[in-house]
Amino acid sequence: MCNFCLSRRGLLSGMGGLAVATTIGAVSTGAAFAQPARSADTPDAALARLVEGNARYVSGKMAERDFSAGRAARTQGQAPFAAILGCADSRVAPELAFDQAPGELFIVRVAGNFVTPDGLGSLEYGAAVLGTKVIMVLGHTSCGAVNATVEALQKGNTLPGHIADLVRAMKPGIEPVLKTPGDDLRQRAVVANVQANVRRLQTEKPILGDMVAAGKLKVVGAYYDLPTGKVIMV
Template identity: 70%
Template sequence: MCFTCDARSLGRRGLFATGAALLATAVAPAAQAQTPARPDTPAAAMQELVEGNARYAANLMRRTDFSARRATLAQGQAPFAAVLGCADSRVAPELAFDQGPGDLFVVRVAGNFVTPDGLGSLEFGAAVLGAKVILVLGHTSCGAVNATVEALQKGNTLPGHIASLVTAMKPGIEPALAQPGDDLIRRALVANVRHSVRTLETSTPILADMVARGALAVKGGIYDLATGRVELI
């Protein structure tokens, strides 16, 4: 086997690398100039999520060159919003709100409820990274919510650690079973999201203080799998 380099080939490769570097240098400022300003208030952050979801639902998402921001993001992050979402594979917050890398601080667990680890992560996202809003994002046809409703109605036990999901979601969903009406699953979805919202906005010592000072807002929403639209609740 020959390990001798072809000097001419190496020269061409070096020229190509130099040209690519110069091109990247020339393009990067223009790409950065097109990056929207980061929302700096809870209201502005929420408005950006609303507008981004409208673009997504209408299939008018912004064309984004992720490579242009990659080097900058390697130096640090400053997400403008945090999302507590479900682990469901059909719900991708960055897509649903038409955002790129570095824009959203996402915590996911089946059933989008607050866990100790998730709470700590969201505290970090808000207090350290500067997220202005936390959105608790439920979704239609949520298997975790459906399983919890069925378990509460029938008393059945789910296998393994799946049962712990029902235990955690029970306080938020159980009151919905006592309410009248045929839309039990819808009521359970909303109740589960609102329970997590209340848990987060009253969580001491960090989040409750930020909410009281107006530095952070905690909101809830339901993502419709069929349409891609998020309904704020």
């Protein structure tokens, strides 16, 4: 039976903290699985690992890896140390940007890197079940979703299909920026969107907010600079 199936059984067997405890126990004690070691076991260590990996990426000194090595072992389970809520933009690949091997990052992506119900559940699963120690909301420069939201809010135009849903979702975080003076409105909107989603995840009940308060999880924000590849904390 897969990890998710064992985890799902735990999630459905109770409510609140009981459900989380049951889920973690189901995954970590299953006789059929030997969980891999986690690369970082504290929020600070996990964040430091991301920063160090990005520094290697920017300098062009990424670690050499045989991606086939460990493939069989990964069928036994996963122990990612960090989760990334990133944009769906094809130019930003978190595993490369942070120079991490398969199994190290738990990634949720949506155009505009904002919290959706499904994304929230995924991040909760990553933290409570898989044991991720840090969640990074990762925006990027020249974000088309953010730019479209800024333009729609300024001009009042409606985007076609479900693209308009992206604007509605990002509006609360971005709209205040339109009312404040300053240069480079679109980049300020990128940062504001990241920060709004960080604040939400830091207080989201019943799982993430409690883990943050207990010091078991850190939620941070950053953006990826397309020209340089550098990830800048905000």
